[in-house]
Amino acid sequence: MITKKDIQNRDDIIRLINAFYDKLLDDELMAPLFTEVAGVRLQEHLPILYDFWQSVLFQAGKYSRDAMQPHLDLHFAHPLHDRHFERWLELFNGSVDEQFAGEKAHQAKVRALSIATVIRIKIHNLEKQRLELNN
Numbered sequence: 001m002i003t004k005k006d007i008q009n010r011d012d013i014i015r016l017i018n019a020f021y022d023k024l025l026d027d028e029l030m031a032p033l034f035t036e037v038a039g040v041r042l043q044e045h046l047p048i049l050y051d052f053w054q055s056v057l058f059q060a061g062k063y064s065r066d067a068m069q070p071h072l073d074l075h076f077a078h079p080l081h082d083r084h085f086e087r088w089l090e091l092f093n094g095s096v097d098e099q100f101a102g103e104k105a106h107q108a109k110v111r112a113l114s115i116a117t118v119i120r121i122k123i124h125n126l127e128k129q130r131l132e133l134n135n
């Protein structure tokens with residue numbers, strides 16, 4: 001059996017994120033959010049994600065943008081439901097596990113879940129506020 005290695009550096013993050021985006025863009029539920037709704041330009045978007053994950057996992061200090069707002073904008077352009085977050089996490093965790101194992105690999109999955117949860121709570125609260133304002 002070949003033992004999987006842990007996520008160790010930016011090159012590993014690039015491999016992880018590229019594999020993850022191959023899955024997202026191949027997924028019927030998820031792909032339209034990136035292509036049709038957000039019109040993401042991958043050449044610009046992917047390096048931002050490399051910086052983000054390098055900062056999350058290795059404190060690289062390369063990401064100082066707002067990771068929340070783009071998801072709120074996306075939600076108001078096309079509602080993000082539980083099933084979207086569940087699929088996102090399933091594809092992300094699958095991409096991690098396919099290539100890596102270890103402390104950083106574990107941390108990546110934990111951080112993804114916690115950030116997904118924060119985005120979901122924020123969306124939920126905004127929806128609640130919107131309902132209250134309309135009543």
Ligand code: HEM
Nearest residue numbers: 033034038048052065066067070080084085088112115116
């Ligand atoms: C339903 C789940 C999700 C969907 C559909 C989604 C989709 C997207 C899209 C379309 C963008 C590009 C927005 C733009 O540039 O206009 C984006 C950006 C980003 N996403 Fe997500 N995302 C999801 C969950 C997550 C989670 C859980 C994380 C964190 C672990 C995350 C991290 C990021 C980051 C760091 C960016 C870059 C923001 C920036 O421009 O600085 N996303 N996402």
